Amino acid sequence: MAAQEVAMLTDVSQCIGCKACEVACKEWNQLPAEKTSFQGSYQSHPDLTAHTWTVVRFTEQVKADGQVRWHFNKMSCMHCTEAACVLACPVEALRHDPSGAIRLETDRCIGCGYCEEACPFGAVHVDRQSFDTAKVAGKCTFCFDRISNGLEPACVHACPTDAIRFGPREELVGYGRQRVDELRKGGHAQANLYGEKELGGLHYMFVLTEKPEVYGLPADPQVSPTQSFWKGILQPAGRVILGAGVVGALAHLVVASRSFGQREATEKAGQREKGGDGRHGPDSQV
Ligand code: SF4
Numbered sequence: 001m002a003a004q005e006v007a008m009l010t011d012v013s014q015c016i017g018c019k020a021c022e023v024a025c026k027e028w029n030q031l032p033a034e035k036t037s038f039q040g041s042y043q044s045h046p047d048l049t050a051h052t053w054t055v056v057r058f059t060e061q062v063k064a065d066g067q068v069r070w071h072f073n074k075m076s077c078m079h080c081t082e083a084a085c086v087l088a089c090p091v092e093a094l095r096h097d098p099s100g101a102i103r104l105e106t107d108r109c110i111g112c113g114y115c116e117e118a119c120p121f122g123a124v125h126v127d128r129q130s131f132d133t134a135k136v137a138g139k140c141t142f143c144f145d146r147i148s149n150g151l152e153p154a155c156v157h158a159c160p161t162d163a164i165r166f167g168p169r170e171e172l173v174g175y176g177r178q179r180v181d182e183l184r185k186g187g188h189a190q191a192n193l194y195g196e197k198e199l200g201g202l203h204y205m206f207v208l209t210e211k212p213e214v215y216g217l218p219a220d221p222q223v224s225p226t227q228s229f230w231k232g233i234l235q236p237a238g239r240v241i242l243g244a245g246v247v248g249a250l251a252h253l254v255v256a257s258r259s260f261g262q263r264e265a266t267e268k269a270g271q272r273e274k275g276g277d278g279r280h281g282p283d284s285q286v
């Protein structure tokens with residue numbers, strides 16, 4: 001087990017969109033290929049799924065001067081300190097690890113999908129398609145099997161430009177701040193370190209050259225108070241007093257109500273940043 005708190009950081013200014021990280025993730029985790037079709041973008045998959053844990057988002061941004069800029073950002077689970085998925089899971093299949101990773105124990109998962117609805121990043125999904133395997137959730141594992149044996153995550157290892165880094169979280173925060181300074185001095189006035197403070201600190205952070213919304217990231221991700229209430233009070237009481245089915249129904253009401261509002265806000269923010277041209281949103285590609 002990784003003893004100290006670790007993290008990953010992607011510097012989007014160094015990403016060339018080659019997707020080596022996507023391939024490495026599929027290979028290392030032996031994830032099946034998924035059929036996709038070309039829909040006007042070089043993004044490989046429209047979004048993360050139960051079998052695709054890493055996707056490089058391709059986003060076009062039309063600047064005020066009419067110039068078009070292309071942005072790449074590698075999306076996966078952000079391994080949040082305040083993790084909505086952990087709060088939402090009725091059977092505690094999702095747990096915090098001291099390394100900072102959010103671990104998913106698939107043998108505990110009942111495939112209810114509450115984590116999927118709760119996650120503000122759309123990073124965890126339940127496989128509802130397969131008929132021959134159990135319908136359980138799937139997401140980035142932080143390559144826990146690798147990091148607990150002294151290796152870096154597969155995506156970090158594969159990245160040819162060192163755009164993705166792995167190491168002690170404190171060191172990566174320092175590196176990220178330094179990169180933001182350099183980018184601002186280089187003319188990227190909006191450069192920022194995403195994930196240093198969001199949701200208590202993410203264990204997958206970004207150095208961004210534009211505002212988070214440009215990349216389809218929520219500017220201020222939140223866990224609703226009702227979810228914390230659910231985890232702290234309703235869930236333990238529910239287990240004792242109610243049957244599992246009734247507990248699940250209550251959880252669904254709590255999670256679904258907050259999830260809808262947050263996703264809607266993120267989508268609207270993304271559309272605004274794209275100047276309403278609506279051609280190549282991350283979720284509308286391929
Ligand atoms: S990004 Fe989503 S799935 Fe990953 S830890 Fe945060 S809430 Fe959970």
Ligand code: SF4
Pocket residue numbers: 010014015016017018019020021022056072074158159160161162163164
């Ligand atoms: S491997 Fe590195 S450069 Fe290639 S797409 Fe992933 S983050 Fe970008």
